[in-house]
Amino acid sequence: MKKALVAAIVLLWIAVMPFPLGAQRRGAGGSAVTFAVFVSDPSGAPIPGVKIVLTGAAERTTRTEGGRAVFEGLPTGAYRFRFDRDGFVPLERELTGRGGAPIDVKVTLTPAPPAPEPPPAPVAPPPPPTPHVDAKLVVLDMPAFIERNYVGKTAGKVTPMGCSTGGAATLVQINEPLAEHTHADADEFIYVIAGQGSAKLAGRQEPLGPAVFMMIPRGMPHALVATKKPLVLISTRAGDTCAPQARGL
Numbered sequence: 001m002k003k004a005l006v007a008a009i010v011l012l013w014i015a016v017m018p019f020p021l022g023a024q025r026r027g028a029g030g031s032a033v034t035f036a037v038f039v040s041d042p043s044g045a046p047i048p049g050v051k052i053v054l055t056g057a058a059e060r061t062t063r064t065e066g067g068r069a070v071f072e073g074l075p076t077g078a079y080r081f082r083f084d085r086d087g088f089v090p091l092e093r094e095l096t097g098r099g100g101a102p103i104d105v106k107v108t109l110t111p112a113p114p115a116p117e118p119p120p121a122p123v124a125p126p127p128p129p130t131p132h133v134d135a136k137l138v139v140l141d142m143p144a145f146i147e148r149n150y151v152g153k154t155a156g157k158v159t160p161m162g163c164s165t166g167g168a169a170t171l172v173q174i175n176e177p178l179a180e181h182t183h184a185d186a187d188e189f190i191y192v193i194a195g196q197g198s199a200k201l202a203g204r205q206e207p208l209g210p211a212v213f214m215m216i217p218r219g220m221p222h223a224l225v226a227t228k229k230p231l232v233l234i235s236t237r238a239g240d241t242c243a244p245q246a247r248g249l
Contacts (some may be wrong), residue, residue, distance in 0.1 A: 031099025031100060032072065032073045032074060032075070032099060033071075033073075033074040033075065033076055033077075033097035033098065033099055033103070034070065034071065034072045034073075034074070034101075034102040034103065035054075035070070035071040035074070035079075035095070035097065035102070035103050035105050036068075036070055036102045036103065036104050036105065037052060037064070037068065037069045037070065037071070037081075037105040037106075037107065038067055038068055038104070038105070038106050038107070039052075039064050039067050039068075039069075039083060039085075039107045039108075039109060040067055040106075040107070040108055040109075041088075041108065041109060041111065042108060042110065042111075045067075046064070046066050046067020046068065047064065047067050047085060047088070047109060048063075048064055048065060048066055048067060049063055049064065049085060050063060050064040050067075050069075050083050050084065050085040050088075050109070051063050051083070051084045051085065052064065052069055052081060052082070052083055053081070053082045053084075054071055054079055054080070054081055055079070055080050055082075056077055056078050056079035056080055057074065057075045057076065057077025057078065057079060057097070058074050058075055058077075058079075060074075070102075074097055075097075076097060076098050076099055077096070077097060078094065078095075078096050078097075079094070079095050079096070079097055080092060080093070080094050081093045081094075081095065081105065081107075083107055083109060085109060087111060087112055088109040088110060088111055088112055089109065089110045089111075089112050091107060091109055091110075093105070093107065135162075135163065135164035135165065136162075138161065138162030140161060140162075142193065145159075145161070145171065146171065146173075146193070146194075146232060149171060149173075150173070151173035151174075151175060151230050153175065154175065155175055155176035156172070156173060156174045156175055156176060156178065156230075157172075157173045158170050158171070158172050158173075159171040159172075159173075161234070166238060166239070167186065167236060167237050167238045167239055167240050168236070168237055168240050169234060169235070169236040169237075170234070170235050170236075171232070171233075171234060171235075172232070172233050172234070172235050173230045173231070173232050174195075174197065174224055174225075174226045174229075174230060174231040174232075174233075175226060175229045175230050175231075176226075177223065177224065177225045177226070178223060178224040178225075179223060180200070180221050180222065180223040181221065181222070181223070182219060182220065182221045182222075183216075183218050183219075183237060183240070184218060184219060185218060185239055185240065186218055186237035186238060186239040186240035187215065187216065187217055187218050187237070187238045187239060188215070188216040188218075188235060188236070188237050188238075189213070189214075189215050189216075189235070189236040189237075189238065190208075190212075190213065190214040190215075190216065190233050190234070190235055190236075191211075191212075191213050191233060191234045192208050192209055192210055192211065192212040192213075192231070192232070192233045193210060193232045193233060193234065194210055194230075194231075194232040195208075195209075195210075195226055195228050195229060195230050195231035195232050196208065196209050196226070196227045196228030196231065197209075197224060197225050197226040197227050197228070197231040198224075198225050198227070199214060199216075199222055199223070199224055199225075200222065200223045200224075200225070201216060201220055201221065201222035201223070202220060202221075202222075208224070208231060208233070218239065
């Protein structure tokens, strides 16, 4: 009789229970997760239009309205939030969501620093000043000019004829060989008037005589030799400074 009474009580208890105790515990732990998000600037003012990407146990994307957004009905688990808004530094945050009361997520976004100004455009240096030369018209009777400035028996003679901004012209008379030399900043134009000789340049030798013209580019080493003396020629240096003076070729 006692055993039957105990069995009846147990059956009655099972009948009135809505679901097992274990199910009750699992249900309590498995409630949906809610995140209540508020995004503000450093002054506390809400920031609208912030894009929020939620990844983890579930994935959601939304934007704040008045700085607020809500994620509901999420499963329990770990989540990563990413907050993006033009003009602010992106921010990420990790949280673990568990069922029960809504979880407040308060975020402060830092304004992005202003973009650096582009460097100023390079300023081209001003062109070098053009030297002022008081050039004058020069007209020479060459036979008379040579006679007045004749080299005689000296080794050689260089006589200025005229100059301007673009270069200078000289009368050159050679008895002795003119050693190899180079004009770094001027092209040289030679016209032979009298005598015989040769020019050694660029590994070659060129004969010189009356009415021979030669152009020697700047930077090219050259030497002159007279065989029928004197070797008389006009030398014009294009690009040379206008400073008439007796000097070698």
